[in-house]
Amino acid sequence: MSKPTRRKWTEEKIQTEANKYKRRVDFSIGGCGAYDAARRMNLIDKVCTHMAPKTRKWTEEKIQEEANKYKYRVDFHKGSPRACWAARRQGLLDKVCAHMKPKNQKWPEEKIQTEANKYKHRVDFKEGNPNAYEAAKRRGLLDKVCAHMTLKQLKWTEEKLQVEASKYKYRIDLKKGALGAYNAAQKRGLLDKICAHMERKPRKTPKWTEEAIQAEVNKYKHRVDFKLSSVTAYQTACRQALLDKVCGHMVPKRQTRSTEETTANE
Structure with a gap:
């Protein structure tokens, strides 16, 4: 598939696109390429002067x-x-959201505590059960469930750093797999030395191909739902000038008065 040609947005073209919309939120959704260009070029207020003013401020x-x-x-x-x-x-x-309850909570506090009790150090807990660790972190329970743990002391000599680095083929893998060693080497100016044997990691094929974007878009009936629920796919579609094509099946979303007032603030 050939790479789509990127459109050059002049002020005149941006204004022409903006004139199709009555509200900024509709402009940002329907003409995201022009909208983003207007923001980058500091033209957003100028090209949107004809639009309705914001009607709701979220206090x-x-x-x-x-x-x-x-x-x-x-x-x-x-x-x-x-x-x-x-x-x-x-x-x-x-x-x-303080009054809200966890929905379908997989990690109750008791289960997190039971899991945390298997470890003496936070770093071991994080590596041994990242799901329980992240659940504790999200719910503000980390200090509580880790109260019995002690700080893991490890002195990184140059020799130990080199031994640790030799386990990895790429720098990014060293950073992910041994962050303590990576940070210690970086602070001491040894990172280039211990990583001299490493290769440059080949770039992965872009995740959001046109086919992948289309598959994602097909989950939604309205552009606004696509934009809010799958931000990276939406932005990629904008950058690749595919938005109108992949959203061809969508219908305008009917809005109540309160919804219109809400979205007008965006």
Whole structure:
């Protein structure tokens, strides 16, 4: 498949594209290439002067009011994505979701504690059971379940660093597999030396081919749902000028008045 030609966005072309929309949120979804170019070129306010002004600002009180409608975070994200994203941007998500319960929780606190009790050091817990470790981290339980653990002392001599590095073929694998050694070597200026035997890791085939994007898009009926739920696929489609093509099956999403007011703030 030939690589699509990237479109050069002049101010005139951006304005022509922007004139098709009444609101910035519709412009950002329907003409994402032009919208992103306008932001990069500091033209966004100029080309959007004809658009309706923002009608809703997500204050903490309004976000909390919206969050109170839901018992679970996943439902909050699906039912009120604008409010949820506003909460994330403002660092309020944990606060406004404090009343919510974990949905289909795989790692109850007791199970995490049982797993943590198998280890003497946090690093061993993280490597031995990353799922339990990350669950504890997400729920703010890490210090509690690791209270019995002690700090693992390891002095990285140059010889030990070299021995550790010799286990890996690529730098990225050393960083992932032995972060302590990697950081120690970097701090001491030894990274190039101990990695001299390593090769450059070949780049992987891009994940988001046109076929992969199309398969992802087919899960959704509306562009806004595609954009919110599969950000990287959406952005790749924009960059490759494939958005209109892969979204050809979609229909406009009918919006209530409150939804329109919500999205107008984006």
